Amino acid sequence: MTDPESFEEIGHVLDRDADIEISTHARPHWAQTGTITFITLRLIDSIPKEVITRWDQLRCEFIARILPDPTDDWRADRDRLPDADRKAFDKQFKRLREDTLDSCLGRCPLRDPIAAQIVLDALKFFDGDRYLLGDTIIMPNHVHLLVVFCDANTMRKQCTSWMRYTARRINDQLGRQGHLWQSEPFDHLVRNERQLEYLRDYIKDNPVKANLAQGEFLYRRSDRAF
Incomplete structure (x- = not known):
């Protein structure tokens, strides 16, 4: 207490x-x-599993447009992004998560x-x-x-x-x-x-x-x- x-x-x-x-x-x-x-x-x-899988694909595509040597680990690659790109990455996928939740799936x-x-x-x-x-x-x-x-x-x-x-x-x-x-x-x-x-x-x-x-x-x- x-x-x-x-x-x-x-x-x-x-x-x-x-x-x-x-x-x-x-x-x-x-x-x-x-x-x-x-x-x-x-x-x-x-958030259904197939939606999360699609998000991971989109994250990898985002990173591949910026980094010349992306890996299979988008979380590690995110930390390698320049500051402005990392902020844009976070903003885009934060909004995607919020919009998906507000769709009231499940x-x-x-x-x-x-x-x-x-x-x-x-x-x-x-x-x-x-x-x-x-x-x-x-x-x-x-x-x-x-x-x-x-x-x-x-x-x-x-x-x-x-x-x-x-x-x-x-x-x-x-x-x-x-x-x-x-x-x-x-x-x-x-x-x-x-x-x-x-x-x-x-x-x-x-x-x-x-x-x-x-x-x-x-x-x-x-x-x-x-």
């Missing part, structure tokens, strides 16, 4: 002079104590209002104790949230806890079996105030972009500054 008073000095954008913890599993994860983090949890069928069990409420209730349960929860949107096949943790270890454990608990509850509620969530969430340290405002607007406007009707999503605006 975290002392609520310890939250008084956290909830800030990235401090480039402070320590950053980087861990790598399927993807890199950056964590910094007290920094606002944008997290995406997506359902296991939200079975979309979170379209069910009860399932969506299970997720939101789980996210709110330890708010102010283990973490500070900011703006949140429950979409039919993914979740975006802004959140602050006191340390990186808490972030990893809490994301796992959220996914395990909600998977069990939603499977029981909908009479389904099997995995619900993609095993590894996406997380991003908020770099500055401008990006924070962009992400708050992105969360709020996500249902509009995805052409969802009222009742197909669940949005929570935080009273905090994130």
Whole structure:
């Protein structure tokens, strides 16, 4: 349990002079104590395997137009791109991922209002104790949230806890079996105030972009500054 008073000095954008913890599993994860983090949890069928395969092909084609000696490892090749090209690469495929998620592929069990409420209730349960929860949107096949943790270890454990608990509850509620969530969430340290405002607007406007009707999503605006 975290002392609520310890939250008084956290909830800030990235401090480039402070320590950053980087861990790598399927993807890199950056964590910094007290920094606002944008997290995406997506359902296991939200991006089909054939779509991911096509993205890998597009990534290799992008890199081949720039590097004279590309390899079969686009991740390693990305790090070799000139700064401007690497930024363009990241921007292009970030937008592609977002557009695909907003297409609401897969079975979309979170379209069910009860399932969506299970997720939101789980996210709110330890708010102010283990973490500070900011703006949140429950979409039919993914979740975006802004959140602050006191340390990186808490972030990893809490994301796992959220996914395990909600998977069990939603499977029981909908009479389904099997995995619900993609095993590894996406997380991003908020770099500055401008990006924070962009992400708050992105969360709020996500249902509009995805052409969802009222009742197909669940949005929570935080009273905090994130």
